[in-house]
Amino acid sequence: MTSTRKVLNWIGMGLFVLLGVAATIPLFLIIIDIYSKGIDAINRLGGLWHFLTSEPPSPLSKSGGVGPPLIGTLYMTALGAIGGFALGFPLGVYIGEMRREKLANAARVGVNVLVEFPTITIGLFVYAVMGLVQDDLNRYILGPVSATLKAALGNSVFYNYVSWFVGPLDSFNAYAGAAALALVMIPYVALITASAYASVAQPLREAAYGIGGREFNALFIVMRKVVSRAVLTAALIGTAKIAGETAPLLFTAFGNNYYAPFTGSTGAVSLWIYAASETPYNVQIMSAYGAAAVLLTIILILFISARIKAIHD
Amino acid sequence: MTKLEAKNLQVSFGNVAVITGLNLSIPEGSITALMGPSGSGKSTLLRVFNRLIELYPEAHVGGYVYLDGQDIFEIDVIELRRRVQMIFQIPNPIPNLSIFENVALGLKLNRLAKNRKELYQRVKTALEKAQLWDEVKDRLNAPAGKLSGGQQQRLCVARSLAFEPEVLLADEPTANLDPENTAKIEALLLDLKKEMTIVLVTHFPQQAARISDYVAFLYKGQIVERGPTKDIFTKPRHELTEKYVTGRLY
Numbered sequence: 001m002t003s004t005r006k007v008l009n010w011i012g013m014g015l016f017v018l019l020g021v022a023a024t025i026p027l028f029l030i031i032i033d034i035y036s037k038g039i040d041a042i043n044r045l046g047g048l049w050h051f052l053t054s055e056p057p058s059p060l061s062k063s064g065g066v067g068p069p070l071i072g073t074l075y076m077t078a079l080g081a082i083g084g085f086a087l088g089f090p091l092g093v094y095i096g097e098m099r100r101e102k103l104a105n106a107a108r109v110g111v112n113v114l115v116e117f118p119t120i121t122i123g124l125f126v127y128a129v130m131g132l133v134q135d136d137l138n139r140y141i142l143g144p145v146s147a148t149l150k151a152a153l154g155n156s157v158f159y160n161y162v163s164w165f166v167g168p169l170d171s172f173n174a175y176a177g178a179a180a181l182a183l184v185m186i187p188y189v190a191l192i193t194a195s196a197y198a199s200v201a202q203p204l205r206e207a208a209y210g211i212g213g214r215e216f217n218a219l220f221i222v223m224r225k226v227v228s229r230a231v232l233t234a235a236l237i238g239t240a241k242i243a244g245e246t247a248p249l250l251f252t253a254f255g256n257n258y259y260a261p262f263t264g265s266t267g268a269v270s271l272w273i274y275a276a277s278e279t280p281y282n283v284q285i286m287s288a289y290g291a292a293a294v295l296l297t298i299i300l301i302l303f304i305s306a307r308i309k310a311i312h313d
Numbered sequence: 314m315t316k317l318e319a320k321n322l323q324v325s326f327g328n329v330a331v332i333t334g335l336n337l338s339i340p341e342g343s344i345t346a347l348m349g350p351s352g353s354g355k356s357t358l359l360r361v362f363n364r365l366i367e368l369y370p371e372a373h374v375g376g377y378v379y380l381d382g383q384d385i386f387e388i389d390v391i392e393l394r395r396r397v398q399m400i401f402q403i404p405n406p407i408p409n410l411s412i413f414e415n416v417a418l419g420l421k422l423n424r425l426a427k428n429r430k431e432l433y434q435r436v437k438t439a440l441e442k443a444q445l446w447d448e449v450k451d452r453l454n455a456p457a458g459k460l461s462g463g464q465q466q467r468l469c470v471a472r473s474l475a476f477e478p479e480v481l482l483a484d485e486p487t488a489n490l491d492p493e494n495t496a497k498i499e500a501l502l503l504d505l506k507k508e509m510t511i512v513l514v515t516h517f518p519q520q521a522a523r524i525s526d527y528v529a530f531l532y533k534g535q536i537v538e539r540g541p542t543k544d545i546f547t548k549p550r551h552e553l554t555e556k557y558v559t560g561r562l563y
Contacts, residue, residue: 100370203405206365211419213391
């Protein structure tokens with residue numbers, strides 16, 4: 001009898017191992033495929049530095065890169081991550097700590113729905129909002145602001161820099177893209193934060209109120225330090241998530257192959273991959289593989305630093 | 314002099330009445346032990362004294378508690394918690410913060426130190442009073458989670474002392490400690506009563522006998538008997554008290 005049980009145990013364990021391996025095979029196939037083709041492409045298109053800084057190749061050129069889309073991705077991801085964290089973190093604290101309030105429960109349900117939303121609808125939403133507010137925003141706020149800046153700075157080089165960031169917005173612009181990314185990130189950060197706060201043991205919560213003084217300090221300083229690890233992970237994983245998003249940017253940032261002000265349509269690496277892989281031109285398809293390798297590297301760095309931080313502590 | 318006084322205090326959690334019309338006065342500069350079986354309302358009573366009870370949304374409090382004759386529910390809660398500090402059954406330093414930061418954080422958040430030098434001095438004084446300074450002075454930046462259980466509890470005492478409180482509430486502070494560390498905490502409390510009023514919740518009648526000046530015996534949310542420690546242990550007036558101190562009620 002014992003030996004039958006052992007054999008069954010081996011078979012069972014063997015199946016689990018097999019399933020585990022099967023689950024990771026696609027992951028490694030994707031990584032290997034993208035890096036082997038991507039690195040080859042980057043070398044053929046003019047080397048890493050050239051690839052990271054130059055404009056995407058036109059159909060008949062022999063070299064090119066992802067400079068403008070990369071800058072756009074970095075800028076929009078950074079803004080989106082800041083916005084998403086700034087809203088998602090307090091929301092998560094509210095959901096996690098005020099579990100007995102009806103509104104907090106409603107917020108929890110809402111966030112759970114939002115996390116499953118097709119991200120393209122979020123892009124559409126921001127596009128619609130942009131259409132509503134663009135005129136007034138430009139006329140009453142951004143126009144005067146940029147005029148004031150121009151008057152203050154004159155036509156200096158410095159004003160040229162500033163005007164890349166501040167000015168009347170086109171209907172496609174980096175800020176709309178960042179807003180869409182922030183909306184995608186909010187529920188991720190909120191849910192991880194909420195579960196981290198909810199898991200804080202009652203003695204630590206009491207200690208937090210005992211030493212924190214006002215409730216704000218207890219919740220956002222003392223208890224944040226208790227759950228800092230989870231909050232950091234939430235921020236990094238949320239950032240990784242939005243760095244690779246394409247759909248929310250289609251109607252908001254739109255994409256751009258040239259270095260251009262962020263107030264107008266802005267490129268993103270993911271958008272370039274999408275656009276280039278649809279063309280019949282080999283050089284552009286190659287650059288899409290290179291771009292995929294760059295994007296994957298950004299995301300892996302974010303994920304791995306989140307993992308290392310978790311293991312290190 | 315009465316430091317803390319509860320009058321007709323009632324606390325319930327939802328429909329469950331935990332404290333039912335309790336009257337108690339706690340003399341200044343002494344150790345008052347709250348003794349009683351599980352569920353008699355000892356810990357709840359402590360959490361009323363610094364209003365941590367308000368963290369429990371289902372708790373409902375009625376009656377009055379006075380600190381130096383002032384209604385604690387009319388004192389600003391931040392000021393109250395600064396004056397009435399608490400240490401807990403499970404040592405609860407913030408594990409990933411450094412030893413220094415654990416003591417300093419409360420001072421910083423309540424803006425009790427004017428500059429870094431004063432902050433350092435107050436942290437040092439608090440750690441010295443908690444008799445922990447000599448053990449940690451060379452590793453103030455180590456995470457508090459690395460300390461032993463007894464050291465963590467003394468760190469929590471230091472964290473409370475940094476506020477220079479008038480009342481120290483101790484909720485079974487030695488329940489999770491070995492006898493050696495228990496002795497250290499008890500010696501510490503005896504030392505501290507020179508400067509502050511201490512309310513000690515304990516499950517061990519022996520502990521109350523060793524260090525307290527007064528004992529209040531709680532049963533089912535009411536004070537059964539209160540008096541000088543010696544009287545409670547040698548000539549208890551109430552049958553329940555006698556049963557408890559002789560180990561026949563728990």
